[in-house]
Amino acid sequence: MLDILGKVFGRDELPSKDIAKERLRLVLVHDRATVSPQFLELIKEEVIDVITEYMEIDSNGVEVSIHSLESSVALVASIPIKKMKRAIKAV
Amino acid sequence: MGEVIVVTSGKGGVGKTTTAANLGTALALNEHRVVLVDADIGLRNLDVVMGLENRIVYDLVDVTSGVCRLKQALIRDKRFNENLFLLPAAQTRDKTAVTPEQMKALDEELKLEFDYVIVDCPAGIEQGFRNAIAGADRAIVVTTPEVSAVRDADRIIGLLEASEMAEVQLLINRIRPNMVKRGDMMDIDDIIDILAVDLIGVVPEDDRIVIATNRGEPAVLDSTSRSGQAFRNVACRITGEQVPLMPLEIEEGFMARMKHLLGFGR
Numbered sequence: 465m466l467d468i469l470g471k472v473f474g475r476d477e478l479p480s481k482d483i484a485k486e487r488l489r490l491v492l493v494h495d496r497a498t499v500s501p502q503f504l505e506l507i508k509e510e511v512i513d514v515i516t517e518y519m520e521i522d523s524n525g526v527e528v529s530i531h532s533l534e535s536s537v538a539l540v541a542s543i544p545i546k547k548m549k550r551a552i553k554a555v
Numbered sequence: 556m557g558e559v560i561v562v563t564s565g566k567g568g569v570g571k572t573t574t575a576a577n578l579g580t581a582l583a584l585n586e587h588r589v590v591l592v593d594a595d596i597g598l599r600n601l602d603v604v605m606g607l608e609n610r611i612v613y614d615l616v617d618v619t620s621g622v623c624r625l626k627q628a629l630i631r632d633k634r635f636n637e638n639l640f641l642l643p644a645a646q647t648r649d650k651t652a653v654t655p656e657q658m659k660a661l662d663e664e665l666k667l668e669f670d671y672v673i674v675d676c677p678a679g680i681e682q683g684f685r686n687a688i689a690g691a692d693r694a695i696v697v698t699t700p701e702v703s704a705v706r707d708a709d710r711i712i713g714l715l716e717a718s719e720m721a722e723v724q725l726l727i728n729r730i731r732p733n734m735v736k737r738g739d740m741m742d743i744d745d746i747i748d749i750l751a752v753d754l755i756g757v758v759p760e761d762d763r764i765v766i767a768t769n770r771g772e773p774a775v776l777d778s779t780s781r782s783g784q785a786f787r788n789v790a791c792r793i794t795g796e797q798v799p800l801m802p803l804e805i806e807e808g809f810m811a812r813m814k815h816l817l818g819f820g821r
Contacts (some may be wrong), residue, residue: 479738484702485745491702492709492749 493537497530504528511541520547557588557666560673560793561691563715565707567678569699570728573764573774575675576604577783578695580773581790583632583639587670590629592661593644594687595677596652602643606771607632616645619657625664640669650682655689662690671793680714688715693722695755699729700741705749712752724755726789731760732803743800756789757800758782 497503508528515521525544530537562575572595579591593601596616602608613628625642632639642665645652665672676687688694694715698708708725715723727746734740743757761782767774774783775790781801788798 481735481738481741481745484741485749488702488705488749491706495706495710496713 490532490535490537494530494532497537504530507539508541511543515543519545519549521545557669557672558693559662559666559691560671560693560695561594561676561688562673562695562697563676563684563687563711564678564697564704565680565711566698566704569697569704570758570764571678571697572600572604572675573768574695574697574726574728574758574786575673576601577773577775577786578790578793579639579671579673580605580635581775581787582671582673582793583635584775584787585790585794586638587794588638588668589671589673590640590642590665590669592642592665592672592674594658594674594683596644596683596686597646597649598677599644599646601675602630602641603771604768605632605641605773607641607643608771611643614643614645615661616648616652618642619653619661625661650677650686653686655685658686659690680710684711684714688718688720691720693724694720695724695726696752697726697728698746698750700727700731700735700746705741705746709750712750723752725750725752726755727757729760730757730803735803755792756785757803758785758789759803 508526511528512521512523512526516523522544525542527542529540531540560578562571562578564571575591579589583589591601591605593599593615595601599614602611607630610630613623615628617623618625618628629640629642631637632641662672662674674687674691677683696708696711696715698704712723712725725747727743730743731740735742743754747754759781761774761780763777763780764774764782767777767780767783773786774780775786777783785801788801791798
């Protein structure tokens with residue numbers, strides 16, 4: 465809708481400040497996350513704590529990292545599962 | 556006991572030295588005792604912005620290395636009675652000539668004599684930055700409304716928080732109301748939203764800064780300069796006074812208003 469309105473009034477693109485803000489938002493997510501490796505380590509430890517309540521995992525094989533995609537930044541966690549706990553299956 | 560305020564930014568060219576000079580001068584005009592410390596060793600500039608470049612005998616490194624006493628290196632700015640002094644940076648040395656511990660000791664000594672110690676920090680995040688922030692009680696982070704400057708400000712704010720700086724405040728410099736109005740420049744809210752930090756002031760882009768710097772007379776001395784007014788407001792906020800942000804809209808000229816009325820505007 466905004467696009468159409470914009471076109472009617474001769475503005476076919478976003479105001480450049482919105483582009484600036486969006487680009488900054490993304491780059492800062494990445495900057496802030498990469499500033500401290502301890503930050504990722506902290507997340508990793510807490511993720512392991514939560515997951516082990518539900519399944520048996522290989523905590524040495526857990527990898528947590530930040531990935532930049534085209535228009536977003538994602539926290540990617542790879543958690544190798546050793547065994548599922550029976551209690552969870554029952555739910 | 557005075558307060559040490561470091562003016563910093565990360566990115567170069569956003570107006571740290573201009574800010575330090577104007578805030579120091581405005582505080583001195585309000586009868587506070589102020590010393591300006593140029594911590595940009597090797598790239599000294601606060602002296603020329605203040606118009607005091609011909610009066611330098613000793614510099615900061617002479618003081619920290621014991622070549623002279625602190626009192627001998629302080630240049631009194633004769634325009635402000637006994638209220639404003641400058642401690643110039645060394646020009647022929649580099650940032651490693653001083654340690655954070657030495658800067659801290661220097662700041663402590665200056666705090667005994669002055670109400671405000673304004674430290675002009677070099678660009679970057681290396682030793683010069685670490686020296687400049689070492690003894691500071693408060694940091695004013697200067698940014699312009701540009702992607703690169705805001706990004707660097709974010710990094711600096713992170714480093715200041717990590718070093719447990721008691722107070723960190725943002726000064727948005729060189730904002731251009733016409734571009735903000737057109738949607739081609741981030742506005743105050745956009746920047747505060749991104750950086751999540753307290754704001755101490757907003758200074759509009761102003762040709763008079765160039766003229767003031769040419770002359771070596773800070774813009775706060777010019778009662779008709781809008782940036783000068785903005786810096787005077789920031790100086791009042793530093794001392795705890797509540798001063799509202801000044802409106803950024805420029806009075807439209809007669810022709811612009813006529814155009815607007817006739818529907819030719821924008």
